[in-house]
Amino acid sequence: xxxxxxxxxxxxxxxxxxxxxxxxxxxxxxxxxxxxxxxxxxxxxxxxxxxxxxxxxxxxxxxxxxxxxxxxxxxxxxxxxxxxxxxxxxxxxxxxxxxxxxxxxxxxxxxxxxxxxxxxxxxxxxxxxxxxxxxxxxxxxxxxxxxxxxxxxxxxxxxxxxxxxxxxxxxxxxxxxxxxxxxxxxxxxxxxxxxxxxxxxxxxxxxxxxxxxxxxxxxxxxxxxxxxxxxxxxxxxxxxxxxxxxxxxxxxxxxxxxxxxxxxxxxxxxxxxxxxxxxxxxxxxxxxxxxxxxxxxxxxxxxxxxxxxxxxxxxxxxxxxxxxxxxxxxxxxxxxxxxxxxxxxxxxxxxxxxxxxxxxxxxxxxxxxxxxxxxxxxxxxxxxxxxxxxxxxxxxxxxxxxxxxxxxxxxxxxxxxxxxxxxxxxxxxxxxxxxxxxxxxxxxxxxxxxxxxxxxxxxxxxxxxxxxxxxxxxxxxxxxxxxxxxxxxxxxxxxxxxxxxxxxxxxxxxxxxxxxxxxxxxxxxxxxxxxxxxxxxxxxxxxxxxxxxxxxxxxxxxxxxxxxxxxxxxxxxxxxxxxxxxxxxxxxxxxxxxxxxxxxxxxxxxxxxxxxxxxxxxxxxxxxxxxxxxxxxxxxxxxxxxxxxxxxxxxxxxxxxxxx
Numbered sequence: 296x297x298x299x300x301x302x303x304x305x306x307x308x309x310x311x312x313x314x315x316x317x318x319x320x321x322x323x324x325x326x327x328x329x330x331x332x333x334x335x336x337x338x339x340x341x342x343x344x345x346x347x348x349x350x351x352x353x354x355x356x357x358x359x360x361x362x363x364x365x366x367x368x369x370x371x372x373x374x375x376x377x378x379x380x381x382x383x384x385x386x387x388x389x390x391x392x393x394x395x396x397x398x399x400x401x402x403x404x405x406x407x408x409x410x411x412x413x414x415x416x417x418x419x420x421x422x423x424x425x426x427x428x429x430x431x432x433x434x435x436x437x438x439x440x441x442x443x444x445x446x447x448x449x450x451x452x453x454x455x456x457x458x459x460x461x462x463x464x465x466x467x468x469x470x471x472x473x474x475x476x477x478x479x480x481x482x483x484x485x486x487x488x489x490x491x492x493x494x495x496x497x498x499x500x501x502x503x504x505x506x507x508x509x510x511x512x513x514x515x516x517x518x519x520x521x522x523x524x525x526x527x528x529x530x531x532x533x534x535x536x537x538x539x540x541x542x543x544x545x546x547x548x549x550x551x552x553x554x555x556x557x558x559x560x561x562x563x564x565x566x567x568x569x570x571x572x573x574x575x576x577x578x579x580x581x582x583x584x585x586x587x588x589x590x591x592x593x594x595x596x597x598x599x600x601x602x603x604x605x606x607x608x609x610x611x612x613x614x615x616x617x618x619x620x621x622x623x624x625x626x627x628x629x630x631x632x633x634x635x636x637x638x639x640x641x642x643x644x645x646x647x648x649x650x651x652x653x654x655x656x657x658x659x660x661x662x663x664x665x666x667x668x669x670x671x672x673x674x675x676x677x678x679x680x681x682x683x684x685x686x687x688x689x690x691x692x693x694x695x696x697x698x699x700x701x702x703x704x705x706x707x708x709x710x711x712x713x714x715x716x717x718x719x720x721x722x723x724x725x726x727x728x729x730x731x732x733x734x735x736x737x738x739x740x741x742x743x744x745x746x747x748x749x750x751x752x753x754x755x756x757x758x759x760x761x762x763x764x765x766x767x768x769x770x771x772x773x774x775x776x777x778x779x780x781x782x783x784x785x786x787x788x789x790x791x792x793x794x795x796x797x798x799x800x801x802x803x804x805x806x807x808x809x810x811x812x813x814x815x816x817x818x819x820x821x822x823x824x825x826x827x828x829x830x831x832x833x834x835x836x837x838x839x840x841x842x843x844x845x846x847x848x849x850x851x852x853x854x855x856x857x858x859x860x861x862x863x864x865x866x867x868x869x870x871x872x873x874x875x876x877x878x879x880x881x882x883x884x885x886x887x888x889x890x891x892x893x894x895x896x897x898x899x900x901x902x903x904x905x906x907x908x909x910x911x912x913x914x915x916x917x918x919x920x921x922x923x924x925x926x927x928x929x930x931x932x933x934x935x936x937x938x939x940x941x942x943x944x945x946x947x948x949x950x951x952x953x954x955x
Contacts, residue, residue, distance in 0.1 A: 343431065344817065347422040348451070353831075353878040354867055355906035355925045357948070359423060359448065360412035364882060365865035366425050367815035367835040368780075372858065373413075374940045376502045377472060378524030378554040381413035385425070385444040386782060387811045387841040387859050388755060389790070391733055394442030396430075398450055398532075398546060400579045400595050401438045403625055403649075404736075414550060414573075418466060418478045419494055419530060421451045427759065427780075428713050428727040429673075429686065433643035434583070434593050436629040437669035440645070440688050440711070443731045443757060452534070453482035453490040460484040463955040470925075470948035472522075473501035489535030498526040502555070506941035507933050519941065521555035521567050540585035547578040559939035572604040593631040593645075600624050622654045623737070639677040643686070646670045653737045661696040661741040668692075673711075680717040685710070692734050702740055705752065707732045726760035739790060751788040751805055758783045761815075777818035784811035789856075806891070807845030809856055814838045831878075832868035839863075843891055851891035858937065860887045860901065875911045889938040902934035902942075921952040 344366045346354070356362040360381035364371045370384045382390035390409040395402045402410050426445045439445055455462060461483050468476040480494035502522030532546035551574050558567030577599035584592045601623040610617035631645035647669040654662060673686025687710045694701040713727035733753040740750060761780030767773065786809040819833035841859040843851045855861070862885040869878030886901040888894075908925040925948040935941045 343424055343426055345422060345424040348417070348420060351417050351420075352908055352910050352923050352925070353869055353871075353876070354880050355878075355908045355927055356417060358413050358417060359415040359420070359446075362417060362420075362423050363412075363425060363446065365833075365835055365867060365880070367817045367837050367865075368813065368839075369425070369837075370839075370859070370863070371412075371936070373936045373942065375935070375937075375942045376504070376519065376522045376524075376557075377474060377498075377500045378502055378522065378526075378552075379413060379940070380411055382409045383412055383446070385427075386757075386784060386813055386815075387809075387839050387856070388443045388731070388757075388784060388786070389733075389753075391736070391753075391790070392443040392731060392755070394439060394445045395448065396439060396445060397448045398544065398579075399435065399581050399593075400597055400627075400629075401436065403438075403599065403627070403651075404601065404623070414526075414552070415448070416478075416496060416498075416528070418496060419450045419480065421449045423448050428729050428757070429684070429711055433641055433673070433675060434591050434631055434633045435645065436593070436595060436631055437645040437647040437671040437688065438629070440671045440673075440686055441669055441690065441732075443729065443755065450532075453484065453492050455482070455484055464952070465955065466950060466952040468948060468950040471946035472504055472943065473499070474948065475499045485535070489533065491531070491533040493529075493531040495530075496526075496528040498524065498528075500524050504943040504946070506560075506944065517560075519557055519943075521557045521569070524552065524554040526550065526552040526554075537582075542583045544581045545579070548576070550575040557940075560941060561939055568609055569605065569607045571606075572602075574602040576600050589635050591633045593629075595629045597627040598625070599627075618656075620656045623651070624654075625649055625651045640674070641676075642672075642674045644670075644672045651737075653741070659698050661699050661701075663701065663737055663741055664695045665737075666693045682715045682717075684713045687711075690732055690734075696741075702735065705732075705734060721766050722762065722764050724760075724762050727757070728759075729757040731755040731757065733790070735790060750790060753786065753788050753790050753805075755784055755786040755789075771823045772820070773823050774821040775818075776820075778816070780815045782811075782813050782815070784813075785809075786811070806843055806856065808843075810842050810844050812840045812842075828870065828872040830868070830870055833866075835865045837863040851893075854891055854893040855888060857889055857891060858887050858899075860885045874913065875909070877909045878907070880906045880908070884936075899935065899938050902932055902936075903930075904932050904934065904942075905929050919954055921950075923950045923952075924948070925950075 346362050351362055354362065354365055358381070360371055360373065360383065363369055363383060368386045370387065372382045372384065372390065374380045383393050384390050385393050395410045404410060424447045426447060430439045430445055430447065453462070461481070464480040466478040468474065476496065476498045478494070478496040480492060482490065482492045484490050500523065502519070502524055504519050505516050506519055507516050529549045530547070532544065534542070534544040537543050553570065553572050556567060556569040556571050577597060579595065579597040581593070581595040586592055603621045605617070605619045607617040627647065627649040629645065629647040631643065633641055633643045635641045649667050651665040651667070652663070668691040670689045671686050673684070675682070675684045687708055690705065690707045690709065692705045709730035709732050711727065711729040713725070715723055715725040717723055731754065735750045735752060759780055759782040761778060763776070763778035765776035787807070789806045789809045814837070816836040817833070822830040824830065838861060839859060840861065841856045842853050843856055844853070846852055864883040866881045867878065869876055881904065883903045884901050887899050888897045889899050890897040906925065906927045907929055908923065910921065910923045912919065912921050914920065927946045927948070928944055931944045933944070
C-alpha cells in the first residue's frame with residue numbers, strides 16, 4: 296500500500312510540475328561571446344582512478360560498486376542480485392581497508408567495518424575517485440589517512456541555467472527481476488550565496504532470477520528465491536558562503552530497506568527465509584575557512600544511527616526463530632588545518648574524535664563503547680621536478696563493555712611516505728610506502744553467532760612504485776594515457792571473513808602472514824572522428840598473487856588466499872555523438888579458491904561477463920529528455936563471484952530522465 300501511494304504521488308507530481316513547466320514563457324536574452332580555453336590535465340602524482348557521471352551509463356553502472364568495478368586493482372565481492380551485499384577490496388587488502396568518503400566526511404560502520412556499496416546509488420553522484428596511499432587534498436579529516444585506499448564520492452552541487460532559481464530532475468528506471476526505481480530531486484537557489492536540494496528514491500524488485508550451478512548441488516535450472524528488496528531513500532542538503540572566505544555544507548540522509556537473504560545454494564537448497572532490515576540515518580556538517588594566505592581551516596561533525604534487524608524463522612532454538620536487533624550510534628567530530636609558510640611547502644594536521652556504541656536485544660551481550668582518537672601530521676614539498684609527501688598517523692582506541700572482557704587498549708603510530716618525479720610534461724614516476732593498522736570491528740569481536748574475541752588487529756605494509764604517461768595532440772587521436780604500478784603488501788594477522796549459511800552469518804579468523812605481489816595497468820584513449828562524434832576506449836588489467844606465508848609446515852603455505860583471482864581485466868569501448876552513443880563493457884576474472892587449500896574441489900570457476908548500453912538525448916517542448924537502455928550479461932554467462940551465491944543471467948534496464 297505504501298509503495299502504491301508513493302508511486303501515485305510521484306506520477307501526479309511529475310504531471311503537475313510538467314504542466315507548470317510547459318506553461319512558462321521563456322524570455323530571450325542576448326549574451327556576449329565567451330571564449331573557452333581547454334586546459335590540458337597534468338599526469339597525476341599518485342595512483343588515482345576516476346569516473347564521472349557521464350561515464351556511469353557507458354559502463355552499465357547502477358550503483359557505486361558497479362561504477363568502480365572497472366578500476367585496476369579493485370576486487371568486488373558481489374553476493375548476487377539487486378539487493379545483494381557488494382563490498383570492495385583494493386590490492387587484496389580486504390574491504391575493511393577501503394575507506395569511503397562522501398562530500399568530505401567518511402562513512403563509517405564499526406559494526407561490520409565494510410561499507411555496502413550496493414546501497415549507494417548514483418543519482419546524486421557527480422564523480423567517484425579511488426586514491427592510494429593518501430588523499431590528494433591535505434585539508435581533510437584524519438580518518439581519510441587511516442585507510443589503505445580511499446573512495447571519494449562527490450555529489451552533484453545545485454546548478455542553474457541563466458535566469459532560473461529552481462530545477463526539478465526526474466528519473467524512472469525499470470527492468471528485469473521486477474525492478475522499479477523512480478527518483479526525484481529538487482534544487483533551489485535561495486540567493487547568490489545559498490542553495491539547497493532535496494531528493495528521494497524508491498527501489499523495489501522481486502530479485503528472482505534463473506540460475507544453474509554445475510556440481511554445486513544444483514544440476515538443473517532453478518530460480519533464486521527470497522531475493523526481494525524494498526528500499527526508500529531521502530537525502531537533502533544546504534550549502535552556502537559565510538562571508539568572503541568561508542563555506543558551510545550541511546547534509547542529511549535516511550535509508551530504509553527490507554531485503555531477503557537467500558541461502559547459499561548447497562545440496563539442492565536454493566532458497567532461504569531469512570530477512571534483513573536496515574534503517575540508517577546520518578547528518579553531517581562541514582565548515583571551511585581561509586585564514587589569510589597561509590592558513591586554511593576545516594571543521595566537521597557527524598551523527599549516525601544504523602539499525603539492523605535479522606530474522607531467521609527456521610533457526611533451531613527454544614523460540615523457534617532467531618530475531619536479532621542491533622543499533623549502532625556514532626558521534627564524530629574533526630578539525631583539520633593546513634599551513635603554507637613558503638611557496639611549494641605545505642603542512643597539515645587533523646584530529647578526529649568519535650564515540651561508537653552498539654546496543655542489541657541479545658541476552659548478556661557485551662554492549663561495547665569504543666572511544667577512538669585519530670591524529671595525523673604531515674607535509675608536502677615541491678623541489679623543481681620532485682615532490683615529497685609524508686605523514687604519521689596516531690591511532691588510539693579504548694573500549695568498555697558491560698559483560699565480559701573488552702579488547703585491549705591500542706596506541707599505534709603508522710607512517711606514510713610518497714615520492715614523485717616529473718620526468719617530462721607527459722611522464723611522472725611515483726612511489727609510496729604506507730603502514731596500515733586495522734582494529735577488529737564489533738562484528739569481528741562481539742557478535743553472538745560469529746564473533747571472535749581472540750582476533751588480533753591486522754597490520755599491513757604497502758610498497759608501491761609506478762608511472763603514468765599522458766599525451767594530448769591536435770590530431771584526431773587527441774588523447775592517450777596509460778599507467779602501470781607494481782606493489783608489494785605484507786600483512787600480519789590478516790582478518791578473514793567468509794560467508795557461512797547466508798549473508799548474515801560469517802566465520803572470522805586470522806591468517807598469520809600474507810604477502811601480496813601485484814601489478815595494475817590502465818590505459819585509455821580518445822579518437823575524434825569528426826566534430827560531432829568520437830571513439831572512446833579503456834582497458835585495465837590487474838595481476839595479484841596473495842600468498843599465505845604463515846607456517847611453512849602447513850598445507851596452505853604458499854597458497855593463494857580465498858577469493859583472490861590471479862588475473863582481472865576490465866574493458867570498455869564505445870561510440871559517442873552529441874545525441875546518441877553505444878558502449879560495450881566486459882569484465883574478466885580468472886578462477887579462485889574459496890578455501891586456503893588450493894585443491895581442485897575448492898576451485899571457483901572464472902567468468903567473462905559482457906554488458907552493452909545505449910543512450911539517446913533529445914528535446915521535447917524545450918525540455919531535455921535522456922533515454923537509455925542496458926543489457927547486462929548479454930551472453931547469459933552462468934557464474935558466481937562467491938561460491939554458492941549465483942549471479943543473475945541476462946537482464947535489462949530502461950531509464951528515462953528529464954529536467955524541468
